[in-house]
Amino acid sequence: MTTTRLLWAPWIVAAALVLPGCGGPDLQSYCDDRESCLNGNSADVDACVASFKGQRDVASDIGCGDEFDTYYDCVIGKASCRSVNTGMACQTSDQCLSADVTCSGGQCVSKTYDIDSDQCAAETHAWNHCEG
Amino acid sequence: MNANTFTRAALLGAMVALLPSCSQESKVCSLICDCTHCNDYANDVLCDELSTESDVASAYGCDTEWGDWLTCIQDQGSCNDTTATFEVTAPGSCTGTTSTGVACPTGTCPTTGWTCVSGQCMMRTCQGSAQTCTMDSECTGGVSYCDHESQKLNDCLDHASDRHAPYFKLDL
Numbered sequence: 001m002t003t004t005r006l007l008w009a010p011w012i013v014a015a016a017l018v019l020p021g022c023g024g025p026d027l028q029s030y031c032d033d034r035e036s037c038l039n040g041n042s043a044d045v046d047a048c049v050a051s052f053k054g055q056r057d058v059a060s061d062i063g064c065g066d067e068f069d070t071y072y073d074c075v076i077g078k079a080s081c082r083s084v085n086t087g088m089a090c091q092t093s094d095q096c097l098s099a100d101v102t103c104s105g106g107q108c109v110s111k112t113y114d115i116d117s118d119q120c121a122a123e124t125h126a127w128n129h130c131e132g
Numbered sequence: 133m134n135a136n137t138f139t140r141a142a143l144l145g146a147m148v149a150l151l152p153s154c155s156q157e158s159k160v161c162s163l164i165c166d167c168t169h170c171n172d173y174a175n176d177v178l179c180d181e182l183s184t185e186s187d188v189a190s191a192y193g194c195d196t197e198w199g200d201w202l203t204c205i206q207d208q209g210s211c212n213d214t215t216a217t218f219e220v221t222a223p224g225s226c227t228g229t230t231s232t233g234v235a236c237p238t239g240t241c242p243t244t245g246w247t248c249v250s251g252q253c254m255m256r257t258c259q260g261s262a263q264t265c266t267m268d269s270e271c272t273g274g275v276s277y278c279d280h281e282s283q284k285l286n287d288c289l290d291h292a293s294d295r296h297a298p299y300f301k302l303d304l
Contacts, residue, residue: 041272041294051299054184059175099296 025072027052030079037081037113038100064130071127074120084110156202157182162208167211167218185302190287192292192300197285201278208277222280224271228257230264 031048035041040048052072059068088108090096095110103109161179164170189198201215209220232255235239236248245266246253257264258271265271278280289297 039294043192043292044295044297044299047188047293047297047299050187050191051184051301054180054187057180057184058177059174061180083278 010107024056024069025052027056027072030072030076031033033079033081034113038111059131064127067123067127067130071120071123075115078115078119079113080115082112082114084112087109097115155183155186156199156206157186159200160205163206163209163211164218167213168216185300188297188299188301189289192289192297194285194288194292197281197288201281201285204278204281221276222274224268224274225259226256226268226271227267228259228261229254230262263264 008055027049031045031052035045035048038044056065056068059065083104086096086101086108089106090103090105090108093101093103093108096103098110101108101110158179161175161182165175165178186198189195205220209218211217212219229247229249230243232243232246232252232253234246235251236253237251239248241248241253243253243255246255248254255264256266258274260275261271265273289300
């Protein structure tokens with residue numbers, strides 16, 4: 001190995017460790033879709049990405065980084081925007097008693113960005129089991 | 133300067149870049165963990181959680197308010213060595229009063245511990261709550277020293293988010 005290669009080696013290793021976004025679930029795309037569904041703004045999207053990146057760090061701390069990635073890789077491909085009727089009648093959104101719930105067609109409707117309960121079952125089980 | 137010196141400089145630069153920064157979050161993390169005797173594992177989790185909250189606050193443009201809150205925690209927090217808990221609340225204080233609804237026209241009250249004030253029997257309560265008490269030790273958890281900073285941070289987060297800042301998880 002030449003001296004020039006030796007000089008670059010530590011920097012390449014450091015860059016690989018420090019650079020964000022190398023591997024892992026596509027959290028940016030997930031948060032864009034999630035906040036678009038839930039009526040969040042651009043700050044909510046940025047906060048969403050920061051929050052999930054942090055959760056990934058904590059998952060790694062406790063030895064569950066792989067399970068986190070596998071779970072969210074599955075969720076990101078399957079999550080969709082859903083409207084859930086809360087069963088409360090309304091005329092205006094103020095009557096729905098929560099900022100996240102809106103009045104639609106005379107009913108309070110809550111939005112969620114989620115997967116079906118039978119989707120990602122193995123990944124959910126592995127993630128829960130690892131987390132303890 | 134020879135190639136060896138270059139290599140050492142490069143390695144040193146890489147190490148400095150990788151070392152954990154001495155941020156306010158890590159200082160607060162150390163304060164709490166030193167007090168509560170965290171193991172390394174819990175220390176890493178707590179530090180990462182604080183760092184995440186910092187990033188979320190930053191995403192909402194609330195760095196100043198977050199910094200002020202952390203400063204307050206650093207300045208006002210104290211360790212209760214007996215219980216190994218990090219506290220940011222004033223000790224409970226049995227200095228509040230509330231009316232019993234019993235009149236005392238003669239200046240005396242029928243129950244020990246009640247006092248007659250302006251013709252009304254008053255009983256003592258923990259400061260800031262309705263819990264009755266006779267001494268300070270009966271009052272748990274007083275007012276948080278960082279309430280003002282918590283409120284300003286909450287206001288900032290709420291103002292910036294269209295959804296009440298759902299990603300900020302810290303219970304202020």
